[in-house]
Amino acid sequence: MSKELSVSVVLGTYNGETYLREQLDSIFAQTVFPQEIIAIDDGSSDGTVAILHEYAARTPRMKVVVNAQNLGFIRNFEKGCTLATGRWIALCDQDDYWMPEKIEKMVEAIGDHEMVYCDSILCDENLQPLGNRISDLVHYQSFDDPRQLCVFSRMYGHATLITNRLFQRSQPFLKEVPHDGWLAYHATLYGGVLYLAEVLVKYRQHAGNVFGVVGRKKKPDPRERSERKKRELERIRIRMQAYCDACPDQLVPQKKLLRALVRSYRNFAPGNDLRRMILFFANYKRLLVVKNYSTPRKWLFCLKMLVKIK
Template sequence: MTAREPLPKISVAMCTYNGERFLAEQLDSILNQTYKNIELVIVDDLSTDGTLLLLEEYARRDGRIRVIRNGQNIGFVRNFEKAMGECSGRFIALADQDDIWFPEKIEVLHNEIGENWLIYSEISPVDFEGNLIGESFPNVNRLEGRCPLALMLNNCVTGHASLIKQELLLVAMPAMSNMPFHDQWLAIVAASRGKLKASDKVLSYYRQHENNTVWKTKSKRIEAKYLKTLRDVERVCHFIRAVLEADILVGDDKELLEEFYAYYSRYNKVFYNFKLRSFLKKHGDTFLALFRQQEKYRRRICRGKWYFIFLAFW
């Protein structure tokens, strides 16, 4: 009988910034995982509250924790890039500072990842006190396999729900700092190789509060609709250009994305983007698979600047 192979080390990459309010509960949920061979690498982005003192207290009590403090504020994407670069485990789990992990989270994702580069679980949103909200987040379809172009307009993979392999970082890391969201970029790279997997298990609570990076409390719109839409279009166009420049897409994906960009970027020039609509009628399952009402979304994104300006007078 051969000895049982030891479980591989799994690194948890956490980024903190003024997160003292919820941090202890998150740290406890990570350190009490049923999967024991972990290290917790925490990079603090120059917090000005009691975050760093709390981290140092936890590090004194648990040798699995390593705390790094930045010399200057670098923002959450570069902070996660740095944290992942400091990880030594074969697998890396991403952690925000304010969520709550179920005890079996790492163990379940490790058991299910298989040959994939990234696996992500379901999550349950809670309010700032930890009470279940009863909403789904993100409110889109959950994708897996080879589907990178479907992740360009929105994202179904939240970072704190993910477990990734080091192989993914080798491909994704060179362009990471050029991306607006690290988790969306990691998902696209994994999906470009058909190595994205969706677990059907709820394994964490996602806390909604006023300081969330992605999900913020809704506020009243005070600017013109065409300006808000223009800003959204410009953001997506910038992201598409960054993905194309990263040169990670394979097969026909790069040519399809370039064609989509040529039509999508005409927002500022048209009343209604009929060329984009025709393109998406043909390639809807490729670009719009995230959306539960594809036709409704297609109609919306084909409205140009002059549509909103003209209808504002009616």
């Protein structure tokens, strides 16, 4: 760690004692040392806070903040980012492992972009590779159009580096939208998202993941499906409206599509269902760009918009 860069690592923790030491070791082993490490704990009841203080005793550049009450992972990361003073912010989960050159390579790559993200290799709970990268499961590329990320986003916080300026522009976070997707969307409005096609993170999969491997879903209880669908529709309405509001008026084609999507998600009246399907067919190359689907499968997805909400 012979060099230092103006990077604030924001580490969100909550009852993460099982894997936390390995993550902290990987941060301390970076080829460049961050300007600061902000560890913000969301009210852990295990040994997480003690571990954080143990590592903070090694360097004055690591700060530990413990919330008086649980904020949830989105608000926890938002609070951590408000404390960041570096030019760039590297979001960090408590259970992964960073390759030694992660910070250095991402700072070298970001250039004039507001966000850069790298690839990750999926690992089991012991950090043994499972045989897939995230880029094998979704379509990774650079993004410069909000229409590309308004429906689906596969930007994962552990693999991103953002400018502090982007965070300021993206406040406040919404509880209905994961913070990494919210930041990535805003990045397309202000300089774009750059993809660094290199594996720089071991992405650990285990029972306690807030978000696990791409595509892994729990099947809902049939009795809960109706209520779950209502909640999901409400989240989509809020997200679409927020995305539309954030999009500058001078981005005329983008704003036009976002407004149309907002209207199509008002309810499940047949006219809105048909409108939503037509919008997806007309814009599938952008709206479904992150989906690692063949063209016929994307068309099938658009057809399902008659009866689905996403």
